[in-house]
Amino acid sequence: xxxxxxxxxxxxxxxxxxxxxxxxxxxxxxxxxxxxxxxxxxxxxxxxxxxxxxxxxxxxxxxxxxxxxxxxxxxxxxxxxxxxxxxxxxxxxxxxxxxxxxxxxxxxxxxxxxxxxxxxxxxxxxxxxxxxxxxxxxxxxxxxxxxxxxxxxxxxxxxxxxxxxxxxxxxxxxxxxxxxxxxxxxxxxxxxxxxxxxxxxxxxxxxxxxxxxxxxxxxxxxxxxxxxxxxxxxxxxxxxxxxxxxxxxxxxxxxxxxxxxxxxxxxxxxxxxxxxxxxxxxxxxxxxxxxxxxxxxxxxxxxxxxxxxxxxxxxxxxxxxxxxxxxxxxxxxxxxxxxxxxxxxxxxxxxxxxxxxxxxxx
Amino acid sequence: xxxxxxxxxxxxxxxxxxxxxxxxxxxxxxxxxxxxxxxxxxxxxxxxxxxxxxxxxxxxxxxxxxxxxxxxxxxxxxxxxxxxxxxxxxxxxxxxxxxxxxxxxxxxxxxxxxxxxxxxxxxxxxxxxxxxxxxxxxxxxxxxxxxxxxxxxxxxxxxxxxxxxxxxxxxxxxxxxxxxxxxxxxxxxxxxxxxxxxxxxxxxxxxxxxxxxxxxxxxxxxxxxxxxxxxxxxxxxxxxxxxxxxxxxxxxxxxxxxxxxxxxxxxxxxxxxxxxxxxx
Ligand SMILES: Nc1ncnc2c1ncn2[C@@H]1O[C@H](COP(=O)(O)OP(=O)(O)O)[C@@H](O)[C@H]1O
Ligand SMILES: [Mg+2]
Numbered sequence: 001x002x003x004x005x006x007x008x009x010x011x012x013x014x015x016x017x018x019x020x021x022x023x024x025x026x027x028x029x030x031x032x033x034x035x036x037x038x039x040x041x042x043x044x045x046x047x048x049x050x051x052x053x054x055x056x057x058x059x060x061x062x063x064x065x066x067x068x069x070x071x072x073x074x075x076x077x078x079x080x081x082x083x084x085x086x087x088x089x090x091x092x093x094x095x096x097x098x099x100x101x102x103x104x105x106x107x108x109x110x111x112x113x114x115x116x117x118x119x120x121x122x123x124x125x126x127x128x129x130x131x132x133x134x135x136x137x138x139x140x141x142x143x144x145x146x147x148x149x150x151x152x153x154x155x156x157x158x159x160x161x162x163x164x165x166x167x168x169x170x171x172x173x174x175x176x177x178x179x180x181x182x183x184x185x186x187x188x189x190x191x192x193x194x195x196x197x198x199x200x201x202x203x204x205x206x207x208x209x210x211x212x213x214x215x216x217x218x219x220x221x222x223x224x225x226x227x228x229x230x231x232x233x234x235x236x237x238x239x240x241x242x243x244x245x246x247x248x249x250x251x252x253x254x255x256x257x258x259x260x261x262x263x264x265x266x267x268x269x270x271x272x273x274x275x276x277x278x279x280x281x282x283x284x285x286x287x288x289x290x291x292x293x294x295x296x297x298x299x300x301x302x303x304x305x306x307x308x309x310x311x312x313x314x315x316x317x318x319x320x321x322x323x324x325x326x327x328x329x330x331x332x333x334x335x336x337x338x339x340x341x342x343x344x345x346x347x348x349x350x351x352x353x354x355x356x357x358x359x360x361x362x
Numbered sequence: 363x364x365x366x367x368x369x370x371x372x373x374x375x376x377x378x379x380x381x382x383x384x385x386x387x388x389x390x391x392x393x394x395x396x397x398x399x400x401x402x403x404x405x406x407x408x409x410x411x412x413x414x415x416x417x418x419x420x421x422x423x424x425x426x427x428x429x430x431x432x433x434x435x436x437x438x439x440x441x442x443x444x445x446x447x448x449x450x451x452x453x454x455x456x457x458x459x460x461x462x463x464x465x466x467x468x469x470x471x472x473x474x475x476x477x478x479x480x481x482x483x484x485x486x487x488x489x490x491x492x493x494x495x496x497x498x499x500x501x502x503x504x505x506x507x508x509x510x511x512x513x514x515x516x517x518x519x520x521x522x523x524x525x526x527x528x529x530x531x532x533x534x535x536x537x538x539x540x541x542x543x544x545x546x547x548x549x550x551x552x553x554x555x556x557x558x559x560x561x562x563x564x565x566x567x568x569x570x571x572x573x574x575x576x577x578x579x580x581x582x583x584x585x586x587x588x589x590x591x592x593x594x595x596x597x598x599x600x601x602x603x604x605x606x607x608x609x610x611x612x613x614x615x616x617x618x619x620x621x622x623x624x625x626x627x628x629x630x631x632x633x634x635x636x637x638x639x640x641x642x
Binding site for chain 1: 536538539541542543544545546547548552556557560561
């Protein structure tokens with residue numbers, strides 16, 4: 001069992017508060033990802049769960065029991081460190097079996113269990129090597145082996161793939177998902193990479209400056225960001241935010257006009273009143289309109305990045321350039337007039353404090 | 363060509379003096395008498411004499427105990443302990459650091475003078491004043507416990523160096539390893555035994571290499587304190603060489619002892635270097 005609850009958890013380093021009241025709930029067996037920019041407190045949060053860092057305020061509960069003052073080895077939580085932290089003087093087998101050795105488990109039993117783990121992680125040929133004679137991916141597996149041999153109910157990963165090259169990362173992501181399936185353990189995985197978060201997570205916790213910005217599953221975060229931070233953090237390229245005004249609310253239709261002068265009609269939203277707002281449109285919700293088709297946005301290109309199967313078009317807005325991600329290859333030299341059609345059902349409205357305004361039903 | 367300067371230095375300061383010492387050791391050179399003017403080549407006579415010289419063997423044994431207890435055990439264990447304790451931040455840390463490091467900076471003769479007054483017999487000796495509080499009668503420390511006392515003094519002098527070296531060894535061990543060990547359930551003692559010690563082995567061997575060779579060669583500190591006495595109880599080899607060469611005026615014989623000592627040091631040094639598995 002590994003249900004994790006954080007109640008108003010706080011952490012200060014010498015008067016400087018880095019975690020500012022985090023409320024998080026992770027169900028047993030979930031793959032949860034903490035994501036956020038570097039320095040937002042992800043590692044600190046993870047280390048408090050591990051027991052390596054004291055909790056300054058609030059409560060951490062594991063399966064309903066308060067764990068604040070329980071020592072790390074008694075929490076039944078394992079951790080894979082960013083730089084792996086393998087013991088350099090021990091062989092792969094000794095690294096993996098270290099926790100059992102400390103508990104004075106009989107040698108034969110250690111050997112058997114290390115053998116099983118090594119088989120599972122394809123480490124059998126390397127059991128007698130030192131970590132320095134392994135590749136990055138193999139070291140990663142040893143670190144994982146050292147974690148799972150304890151049969152923990154929770155496994156913590158701190159940016160485990162950041163030291164690997166791109167191809168290996170994709171492969172390790174698949175292996176981590178397989179590991180999650182086979183162990184059934186609750187996993188908390190920290191990364192600053194939103195793609196990693198989206199592909200791995202059952203549940204994503206988005207953090208910024210020591211605060212939880214939103215918790216949801218990946219698609220929920222993508223479709224219904226609660227604030228402009230999450231809206232722009234999830235998705236690539238990031239969501240366009242246009243300063244705009246609500247011009248009129250007529251029946252089922254809201255007319256919004258961006259400061260650049262583009263009128264956009266959206267389905268009515270409860271509680272939306274006339275006044276300034278921010279209009280969020282994902283680059284992939286914009287399409288190039290043919291001359292005879294209707295289009296809300298008329299502008300000029302700033303730059304186009306041609307990826308072959310699709311094109312990222314930066315366009316003038318009067319402020320920071322907008323970006324559209326359109327299928328197919330388009331050669332659009334800078335300054336080319338273009339017309340873009342907006343998918344009204346994929347628009348997001350935020351108030352001036354960056355909070356999403358959304359109908360309850362939507 | 364690039365090695366020429368170091369080759370010259372090596373020749374001028376190592377090979378040439380060693381050659382002279384080896385040659386001298388095969389003569390009956392003396393400071394007084396006819397042999398002072400016309401030393402005779404006597405081959406290995408000095409060495410055969412050495413083998414049956416009980417005082418020489420005794421001084422080797424004394425040197426062995428002196429090195430074992432002061433450098434290998436005392437300085438190393440206390441230096442490591444200080445390095446570990448002084449890794450943590452606390453208010454009086456700079457003060458303790460200074461106390462441990464200072465003896466190292468004091469010249470051997472000065473240190474010996476300080477300890478002479480510390481260990482002086484009679485009720486005015488500092489140590490005697492201290493033990494008097496506990497109701498202990500004044501002792502003649504350097505007479506009753508001569509070897510133990512010079513071991514204590516040498517430990518006091520060498521902890522600082524050991525601590526500096528151990529400190530650098532400790533700081534090369536990543537903090538994450540200890541965190542990983544904690545997650546694996548290691549107690550502080552287990553982490554020390556299974557992580558710190560094994561990873562410190564190269565540093566420890568380096569320390570042993572340096573400290574064994576320098577401790578064997580110690581002279582001023584002991585000569586100023588005891589001159590090798592009483593009755594040869596603290597006559598380590600370095601002192602014996604001096605006493606033979608300049609006390610009994612037998613330079614040839616003294617050189618033979620020095621050469622044997624040099625060979626011992628080289629053997630010990632080679633052993634450590636092998637154990638270190640580093641290129642020197
Ligand atoms: N031991 C520490 N002492 C002081 N400040 C710390 C310590 N550990 C982390 N911090 C600070 O806490 C903040 C969050 O750090 P961290 O949790 O490592 O962020 P992340 O893992 O999201 O990059 C940073 O501003 C960092 O400087
Ligand atoms: Mg971090």
